[in-house]
Amino acid sequence: MKILVTAKRVEDPESKIKVKPDGSGIVQEGLKYKINPFDEIGVEEGLRLVAKHGGEVVVVSIGGKEVQEQLRHALAMGATRAVWVNHTGPLDQMGVAGLLQKVAEKEKPDLVILGKQAIDDDQNQVGQYLAEFLGWGQATFASKVESLESEQEKNKVPALQMGADNKSVRVVREVDNGLATLECALPAVVTTDLRLNLPRYASLPGIMKAKSKPIEELTPAKLSVDVTPKVQVLKMASPPPRKAGIKVPDVATLVDKLRNEAKVV
Amino acid sequence: MADVLPEAFLRAVADGFPADFLTREPGELQEYGRDWTRVHSPAPSAVAFPRTTDEVARLLALCNQYRVPVVPSGGRTGLAAGAVAARGELVLSLQRMNRMEPVELLGNTVRVQAGAVTEAVHHHCAEHGLTWPVDFASKGSSQVGGNIATNAGGVKVIRYGLTRQWVLGLQVVTAQGQVLELNGALEKNNTGADLRQLFIGSEGTLGIITEATLKLTPLPGKQDVFLFAVPDVAAVLRLFREARRAPLLLSAYEFFTDKCLARVQRHRKLRSPFEAPSGCYVLMEAEGKDAAEVEGWLGSLFERGLVTDGTMAQSPSQAIELWALRESISESLSATGLPHKNDVSLPVANLEAFCSEMDAVFGERYPGWEIALFGHIGDGNLHINIMKPEGMEKAEFLAHTKKADPTMFELVRKHGGSISAEHGIGLLKKDYLAFSRSPAELEMLRTLKRALDPNNILNPGKILDV
Ligand SMILES: Cc1cc2nc3c(=O)[nH]c(=O)nc-3n(C[C@H](O)[C@H](O)[C@H](O)COP(=O)(O)OP(=O)(O)OC[C@H]3O[C@@H](n4cnc5c(N)ncnc54)[C@H](O)[C@@H]3O)c2cc1C
Secondary structure (H helix, E strand, O other), rough: EEEEEEEEEOOOOOOOEOOOOOOOOOOOOOOOOEOOOHHHHHHHHHHHHHHHOOOOEEEEEEEOOHHHHHHHHHHHOOOOEEEEOOOOOOOOHHHHHHHHHHHHHHHHHHHHHHEEEOOOOOOHHHHHHHHHOOOEEEEEEEEEEOOOHHHHHOOOOOOOOOOOOOEEEEEEEOOEEEEEEEEEEOOEEEOOOOHHHHOOOOEEEHHHHOOOOEEEEEEOOOOOOOOOOOOOOOOOOOHHHOOOOOOOOOEEEEEHHHHHHOOOO | OOOOOOHHHHHHHHHHHOOOOEEEEHHHHHHHOOOOOOOOOOOOOEEEEOHHHHHHHHHHHHHHOOOOOOOEEOOOOOOOOOOOOOOOOOEEEEEEEOOOOOEEEEEEEEEOOOEHHHHHHHHHHHOEEEEEOOOOOOOOEHHHHHHHHOOOOOOOOHHHHOOOHHEEEEEEOOOOOOOEEEOOOOOOOOOOHHHHHHOOOOOOOOOEEEEEEOEEEOOOOOHHHHHHHEOOOHHHHEEEEEHOOOEEEEEEEEEEEEEHHHHHHHHHOOOOOOOOOOOEEEEEEEEEOHHHHHHHHHHHHHOOOOOOEOOOOOOOHHHHHHHHHHHOOHHHHHHOOEEEEEEEEOHHHHHHHHHHHHHHHHHHHHHOEEEOOOOOHHOOOOEEEOOOOOOOOOHOOOOOHHHHHHHHHHHHOOOOEEEEEOOOOOOHOOOOOEEEOOOHHHHHHHHHHHHOOOOEOOOOOOOOOO
């Protein structure tokens, strides 16, 4: 079984993120980066699946040279090899999905796992576009029922269930009103939700081994994808700052404020 | 509890200070009457909240005149009951004195009031690429004044040393209400005995620190954070031997046992990065000089069986997650049980000998009890936490540990150690001071106290009795 997993480089939420005064983007200086947490969950799920069914996890990232850091992180967790689509400059969801489509057609994985969204732009689109471009089934927001402290989690059993003949995948997904179970024929595209698993820490031997694992370099040109963005960011702005809380002297005042000011009761 | 506040004193305060200067509200008395410790019942007679050095000075003059005992109070995160007011004292809280002046970028210094919160100072300086390298889990609440009064240590001592190294100047209010300006912002000042040093680590018994000029240092470069699994304390020390010689600049070498991790997991629901449990864990933070060299060194740790497992943070978030395992220990032990804390230090060279004998003391004094060991082992500093067994009464527990402590301290003395590495003496360790200070030293300390505070109004009964 071959599983292709995406690994987007995103700002680490531990960095202070500030919007530039002119609204053209965010201030880059001093920012630290990490792998998109949903992608980290994707890598973990991929690794569990191949541990159970055999095969390999191939990890892919699009961006400048620096995205190799995130690829190395995924390799250190246990992915076998990496594909780096070297591209700097603006890119929209269609562009990302187009590039991933070509990578998928080249790699011919049984399953592509993406995060449900990237925590920088929170778009929640690439997985859906990709499934459409490939004409494959999709199951977004893959989650699972068991608590994360379950035996299953301890033993790192995959939450995604493969069909008996490895021709389909069963996905429990989180939806607005509960959980829905989908069965998709393979190959398929799955996007991960937060509760799917707890990704492992890369072990030190794994981190060292990752340094010599192969990273294949591709470019949009080599993949014949036109990545001219169709979506343009016009302006960025910080959300309005939250007002400081107040202390109320007693319950009656609280109820009064909830009723007459906040109008929630 | 005797209410020691004379009428005349209260009238003088009401006349000379703002209306919100003093509170006697029972909830506030409970809150401000104790620090992080839970051994004594808080019982102050009032809490004062000065805003200026002048207010502190005038208040102290009144306290001295009316013999009102004063407990200086910072962030109340102290672990030695130094900021505890259990006998009707007046608590003097510095919390309103939290102003910070702009960072002085030529001398790399900053002048702050004593009530500035440690972490606020960090944020204030970080904008300029600088830091005040006093750093530990309670930094979000502890204050500069409290840090200085306890000469606090913390998790970066191995690289930066104690608080003492990072204080250039002090403003101190004496027991008589005099204001002393000690050393200003001078790096060099050889004009006789350095009085500033007298107040650093004096736990509020010699004077009230109202302002300080702090020395700053550039924020460190990229730090790598490692967590290693090793079988036991002996292996922690073996690894330390290696780390000392590694091609790395160490900024932290901390350890904790599986018992600590279990409590952290119970309280904070944090998880271990490792598949298999291990007896001990080492958290190491370091700046690598040469990546290839560091890698060779790391590889050799596994080849030589010095560690059984290990991980390195792959992002700042992961570094914070690894640090949280270490930094949540104190809080988790207190939240899930009642620890009796010993904070001992040994010359680093004597750690191995001490640790090998320590187990015998545990076996004899606490057979079958849960003992949570952790600490800044790179500084020779062990936090020994004896956990109250389930079902045992608190009083019985305290009596038992009180009887057992001398055996431990005897061992500390034998190996040339100290019975309080960084938490101070306060009320908690007072009875054992003689294990670390000679009779001649104790007499000298008493002489000093009598000279500076003849009426014994400054944190009376803390550290030692006069
Ligand atoms: C979770 C946790 C972790 C900790 N880790 C460490 C650690 O790693 N290393 C370490 O050294 N300590 C540690 N501590 C202990 C404590 O945080 C430090 O000792 C800290 O420096 C105390 O500061 P504070 O402002 O809270 O002081 P307080 O507890 O308010 O007071 C401490 C002593 O200083 C006196 N004092 C306070 N302010 C003044 C002032 N302005 N003038 C004169 N005297 C004053 C008090 O009277 C008291 O005797 C830890 C505590 C906790 C709760």
